[in-house]
């Protein structure tokens with residue numbers, strides 16, 4: 574043990590707080606120490622999160638009601654700019670009453686149509702079946718064919734690649750006997766694929782497991 578320091582703490586070259594204060598006071602006003610966190614953004618076009626058009630164009634889409642709901646929630650100031658009584662008055666001031674009614678009717682019709690379409694698409698998706706088929710090629714060799722994934726917006730090529738990597742085996746997209754695309758994986762991996770779909774791994778996500786069916790194709794014994 575050798576060095577003993579002097580009792581008083583070492584002073585650096587920095588000015589003491591008092592000195593700093595004095596300096597600040599000297600340089601005129603009391604400015605906030607931190608700079609403003611976010612600079613004012615430049616004027617930009619706002620896009621609607623519902624229809625993805627610039628806000629001015631929502632009315633030409635088929636989801637105006639939802640667009641308006643969203644905007645009111647997100648940016649009430651902009652909502653007022655476009656949809657307040659005042660804004661609407663200015664805008665439709667030139668339209669006749671009949672014209673206004675017609676416009677409203679058309680909008681409602683368009684919206685109903687779009688909603689029906691979205692409904693139908695959802696129903697179709699929910700009714701779509703994915704089949705994992707375990708196919709016996711020879712006594713010992715199997716392949717696993719997966720059909721119907723595209724209904725759930727899954728890219729078949731990417732899915733095949735993922736499965737090939739996962740099982741370190743061959744996997745490809747081919748047309749089945751009905752002329753429909755399916756993924757064929759070498760080996761019997763049907764249980765594993767079911768599990769992957771259940772967990773929604775990688776690109777293989779978004780398939781409700783209730784829509785997946787595992788079936789077995791035994792080699793026909795009629796030749797014997």
Ligand SMILES: [Zn+2]
Pocket residue numbers: 621622623624625626628630631632634636637640
């Ligand atoms: Zn919109």
